[in-house]
Amino acid sequence: xxxxxxxxxxxxxxxxxxxxxxxxxxxxxxxxxxxxxxxxxxxxxxxxxxxxxxxxxxxxxxxxxxxxxxxxxxxxxxxxxxxxxxxxxxxxxxxxxxxxxxxxxxxxxxxxxxxxxxxxxxxxxxxxxxxxxxxxxxxxxxxxxxxxxxxxxxxxxxxxxxxxxxxxxxxxxxxxxxxxxxxxxxxxxxxxxxxxxxxxxxxxxxxxxxxxxxxxxxxxxxxxxxxxxxxxxxxxxxxxxxxxxxxxxxxxxxxxxxxxxxxxxxxxxxxxxxxxxxxxxxxxxxxxxxxxxxxxxxxxxxxxxxxxxxxxxxxxxxxxxxxxxxxxxxxxxxxxxxxxxxxxxxxxxxxxxxxxxxxxxxxxxxxxxxxxxxxxxxxxxxxxxxxxxxxxxxxxxxxxxxxxxxxxxxxxxxxxxxxxxxxxxxxxxxxxxxxxxxxxxxxxxxxxxxxxxxxxxxxxxxxxxxxxxxxxxxxxxxxxxxxxxxxxxxxxxxxxxxxx
Numbered sequence: 029x030x031x032x033x034x035x036x037x038x039x040x041x042x043x044x045x046x047x048x049x050x051x052x053x054x055x056x057x058x059x060x061x062x063x064x065x066x067x068x069x070x071x072x073x074x075x076x077x078x079x080x081x082x083x084x085x086x087x088x089x090x091x092x093x094x095x096x097x098x099x100x101x102x103x104x105x106x107x108x109x110x111x112x113x114x115x116x117x118x119x120x121x122x123x124x125x126x127x128x129x130x131x132x133x134x135x136x137x138x139x140x141x142x143x144x145x146x147x148x149x150x151x152x153x154x155x156x157x158x159x160x161x162x163x164x165x166x167x168x169x170x171x172x173x174x175x176x177x178x179x180x181x182x183x184x185x186x187x188x189x190x191x192x193x194x195x196x197x198x199x200x201x202x203x204x205x206x207x208x209x210x211x212x213x214x215x216x217x218x219x220x221x222x223x224x225x226x227x228x229x230x231x232x233x234x235x236x237x238x239x240x241x242x243x244x245x246x247x248x249x250x251x252x253x254x255x256x257x258x259x260x261x262x263x264x265x266x267x268x269x270x271x272x273x274x275x276x277x278x279x280x281x282x283x284x285x286x287x288x289x290x291x292x293x294x295x296x297x298x299x300x301x302x303x304x305x306x307x308x309x310x311x312x313x314x315x316x317x318x319x320x321x322x323x324x325x326x327x328x329x330x331x332x333x334x335x336x337x338x339x340x341x342x343x344x345x346x347x348x349x350x351x352x353x354x355x356x357x358x359x360x361x362x363x364x365x366x367x368x369x370x371x372x373x374x375x376x377x378x379x380x381x382x383x384x385x386x387x388x389x390x391x392x393x394x395x396x397x398x399x400x401x402x403x404x405x406x407x408x409x410x411x412x413x414x415x416x417x418x419x420x421x422x423x424x425x426x427x428x429x430x431x432x433x434x435x436x437x438x439x440x441x442x443x444x445x446x447x448x449x450x451x452x453x454x455x456x457x458x459x460x461x462x463x464x465x466x467x468x469x470x471x472x473x474x475x476x477x478x479x480x481x482x483x484x485x486x487x488x489x490x491x492x493x494x495x496x497x498x499x500x501x502x503x504x505x506x507x508x509x510x511x512x513x514x515x516x517x518x519x520x521x522x523x524x525x526x527x528x
Contacts, residue, residue: 063341063365063367064309064341064342064343064365064366064367064390065286065309065310065311065341065342065343066311066343067288067311067313067343069286069309070263070286070287070288070309070310070311071263071264071265071286071287071288071311072125072128072238072239072240072263072264072265073128073263074263074286075124075125075126075237075238075262075263075264076126076237076238076263077126078101078103078104078122078124078125078126078127078237078238079101079103080100080101080102080103080122080124081095081096081100081101081102081103082102082103082104082105083102083103083104083105083109084105084107085105085107085108085109087109089102089104089109089111089115089131090113090114090115090116093115093116093117093118093121093123096118096121097118098118098119098120098121098231099118099119099120099121100118100121100122101121101122101124102121102122102123102124103124103125103126104123104124104125104127104129104131104239105125105127105129106125106127106128106129107127107129107130108130108132109129109130109131109132110132110134110135111131111132111133111223111226111244112222112223113223114223114224114225114226114227114228115226115227115228116227116228116229116231117227117229117231117234117236118229118231119231119232119233119234120231120232120233120234121231121234121235122234122235122236122237123227123234123235123236123237123239124235124236124237124238124239125237125238125239126238128238128240129238129239129240130239130240130242131226131227131239131240131241131242132219132242132243132244133221133222133223133224133225133226133242133243133244133245133252133269134178134219134220134221134222134223134242134243135152135219135220135222136217136218136219137149137152137177137207137213137218137219137220138218140209140213140214140218143208145193145210146190146193146208146209146210147208147209147211147212147213148206148207148208148209149206149207149218150204150205150206150207151205152175152205152207152220153175153200153201153202153205153206153207154175154202155202156202156203159172160172160247160248160249161248161249161271161294161320161325161326162320162321162325163319163320163321164319164320164321164322164399164400165319166321166400168188170186170187170188170319171248171293171294171318171319171320172247172248173186173200174221174224174245174246174247174270174271175200175207175220175221175222175245176220176221176243176245176268176270176293176318177198177200177207177209177218177219177220177221178217178218178219178220178221178243178268179209179211179213179216179217179218180216180217180218181217182196183268183291183317184196184197184198184209184211185197185198186198186199186200186318187199190208193208193209193210194210195210195211196210196211197209197210198210207220219243221243221244221245221269221270222245223244223245224244224245224246224247224250225244225246225250225251225252225253225254226239226241226244226252226253227241227253227254228251228253228254228256229256230256230257230278231256232256232257232258232259233257233258233259234255234256234258234259234260235259235260235261235262236253236255236259236260236261236262236264237260237261237262237263237264238263238264239264239265240264240265240266240267241253241264241265241266241267241269241273242265242266242267242268242269243268243269244269244270245269245270246269246270246271246272247270247271248271248294248320248326249271249272249294249295249298249326250271250272250275251269251271251272251273251274251275251277251298252266252269252270252271252272252273252274252275252292253266253273253274253275254275254276254277255274255275255276255277255279255282255284255302255305256277256278256279256282257278257279257280257281257282258279258280258281258282259279259282259283260282260283260285261274261282261283261284261285261287262283262284262285262286262287263285263286263287264287264288265287265288265289265290266287266288266289266290266292266296267288267289267290267291267292268291268292268317269292269293270292270293270294270318271292271293271294271295272292272294272295272296272297272298273289273290273292273295273296273297273315274287274289274296274297274298275297275298275299275300276297276298276299276300276302276305276335277300277301277302278300278301278302279299279302279305280302280303280304280305281303281304281305282302282305282306283305283306283308284297284305284306284307284308284310285306285308285309285310286308286309286310287310287311288310288311289310289311289312289313289315290311290312290313290314290315291313291314291315291317292315292316292317293315293316293317293318293320294315294316294318294320294326294327295315295316295320295326295327295328295329295330295331295349296312296313296315296328296329296330296344296347297310297312297329297330297331298326298330298331298332299330299331299332299333299335300332300333300334300335301333301334301335302335302337303335303336303337304336304337305335305336305337306337306338306339306340307330307337307338307339307340307342308338308339308340308341308342309340309341309342310342310343311342311343311345312329312330312342312343312344312345312347313343313344313345313346313347314345314346314347315327315328315329315347315348315349316328316347316348316349317348320348320349321399321400321401322348322349322372322373322397322399322400322401322402323373323397323399323400323401323402323408324373324401325349326349326353327347327348327349327350328347328348328349328350328351328353328371328372328373329344329347329349329350329351329352329353329368329371330342330344330351330352330353331350331353331355332352332353332354332355332358332361333355333356333357333358334356334357334358334445335354335358335361336358336359336360336361337360337361337362338361338362338363338364339352339361339362339363339364339366340362340363340364340365340366341364341365341366342366342367343366343367343369344366344367344368344369344371345367345368345369345370345371346369346370346371347371347372348371348372348397349371349372349373350371350373350374350375350376350377351368351371351373351374351375351376351391351394352366352368352375352376352377353374353376353377353379354377354378354379354381354384355377355379355380355381356379356380356381356444357380357381357444357445357446358378358381358382358384359381359382359383360382360383360384361378361381361383361384361385362384362385362387363376363378363384363385363386363387363389364385364386364387364388364389365387365388365389366389366390367389367390368389368390368391368392368394369390369391369392369393369394370392370393370394371394371395372394372395372396372397372399372402373394373395373397373402373409374394374395374409374410374411374412374413374435375389375391375392375394375395375410375411375412375427375430376389376391376411376412376413377409377413377415378412378413378414378415378417378420379413379415379416379417380415380416380417380441380444380449381417382417382418382419382420382446383418383419383420384417384419384420384421385420385421385423386412386414386420386421386422386423386425387421387422387423387424387425388423388424388425389425389426390425390426391411391412391425391426391427391428391430392411392426392427392428392429392430393429393430394410394411394430394431395408395409395410395411395430395431395432396431404431404432404466404467405432405467405473406432406435406436406437406469406471406472406473406503407435407437407473408431408432408435409431409432409435409437410427410430410431410432410433410434410435410468410469410470411425411427411428411430411431411432411433411434411461412425412427412433412434412435413434413435413437414434414435414436414437414451414454415437415439415451416437416438416439416441416449416450416451416478417449417451417454418450418451418452418453418454419452419453420453420454420455421454421455421457422434422454422455422456422457422459423455423456423457423458423459424457424458424459425459425460426459426460427459427460427461427462428460428461428462428493429462429464429465430468431466431468432463432467432468432469432470433461433462433463433468433469433470433501434456434459434461434470435470435471435472435473436451436454436456436471436472436473436485437451437472437473437474438450438451438472438473438474438475438478438479438480439451439474439475439478440475440476440477440478441478450478451474451478451480451484451485452480452481452484453484454484454485454486455486455488456485456486456487456488456490457486457487457488457489457490458488458489458490459490459491460490460491460493461490461491461492461493462492462493463492463493463494463495463499463501464493464494464495465495468501469500469501469502469503469508470492470501470502470503471502471503471504471509471514471519472485472503472504472505473503473505473506474505487519487520487523488520488522488523489520489522489523490520490523490524491523491524491526492511492520492523492524492525492526493526493527493528494511494525494526494527495527496527497510497511497512497525497527498510498511499511500513502514502519504517504519511525
């Protein structure tokens with residue numbers, strides 16, 4: 029192998045001139061650089077003991093909760109607990125298990141009859157209901173249907189017609205109240221998700237710990253486990269639920285720690301209108317199993333709206349969508365020390381929000397989805413995508429092997445709670461950005477009417493790993509540039525460019 033070539037900074041960095049910006053608050057401080065969690069360090073195995081009133085399989089869990097005072101602890105015993113109504117804890121209660129109890133929202137399906145090449149059962153479905161959410165397949169539009177079916181514990185793929193049923197799939201005919209299977213159910217348990225939500229309450233200070241939550245039939249954008257204000261949700265496994273696995277709604281000061289959140293139908297974790305909520309050291313993998321729109325709807329790893337707080341030390345991997353997405357009026361987020369790998373859309377997307385710090389993350393292999401709306405240009409995103417947001421610092425990240433490196437986008441997006449959404453005061457500094465294949469690039473794009481005044485975008489002291497110095501791996505508002513052109517344009521005169 030030839031020795032690497034390095035182009036060092038041409039001169040010492042200079043201080044930027046003050047910008048004329050409208051943000052009224054400052055960005056959050058830098059947080060410690062801690063490694064992301066490993067997959068074996070989260071979930072019920074690390075939950076610890078539970079001492080309190082015991083709920084046995086077959087008992088009515090909500091009745092037991094109702095019988096206990098605020099601040100008490102209830103402990104689910106080992107085994108399968110069928111939850112037919114949402115558990116609503118009182119203030120400061122602990123809902124936990126030290127025995128890996130499983131809470132399921134599904135019901136058994138029996139009485140199967142052979143019908144040609146399929147098997148059929150009747151009477152389990154609700155009346156037909158309206159569509160919500162956007163599907164990757166926008167012709168069949170079936171991702172929103174909630175009654176997911178499991179055969180022998182295996183998630184079946186829903187199809188849009190009886191004629192399409194084959195092994196490993198099912199079709200639900202709501203008009204006829206019939207479910208068709210393409211695999212023989214004999215000798216296997218068949219279950220259908222039915223209860224919408226396992227645990228939800230607006231009472232403060234609740235702890236949920238050590239539970240496995242599965243097979244809940246929440247509608248699109250709603251969660252199987254829903255945190256309230258000041259909650260601690262720790263060391264749970266939230267899996268195979270229809271829409272969002274773990275959801276925060278008006279959950280100010282919640283702490284979401286060391287949970288395994290995987291194989292949920294739409295999104296691993298959602299956060300709405302929840303201030304100073306900290307999401308730390310969770311493992312969020314393989315979400316969006318049920319075909320919600322990958323490129324540009326609420327699917328994948330984590331989605332946050334009108335919220336704030338820290339997202340740190342998480343492993344966010346192999347989700348069919350964005351890894352972490354702050355969208356619509358997030359304010360004051362610190363996204364730090366996460367490992368974000370192999371998600372189908374952007375690794376991190378910071379969109380129409382403000383006052384963010386994105387730092388010390390390792391972001392690799394993201395953005396290679398090929399479905400509807402996916403692409404390879406800077407308009408389509410990259411490892412990190414800052415979209416029409418203000419007062420954002422992107423620093424000390426390792427960004428490599430993504431569809432693009434760092435994409436800065438200025439679009440016409442209308443007004444938000446603090447006025448017009450604008451791309452202003454974005455600083456990209458101290459990052460290692462690898463771009464060695466395909467059409468990978470780093471830079472900025474803007475549409476007409478969203479022009480960015482001079483001095484509002486700063487690239488400084490980044491290290492670029494390139495396949496060759498002459499490659500046009502940079503772009504400034506439609507102009508493609510090589511390393512020399514990028515520096516000549518005043519973008520990162522203190523950066524270095526390395527070819528190996």
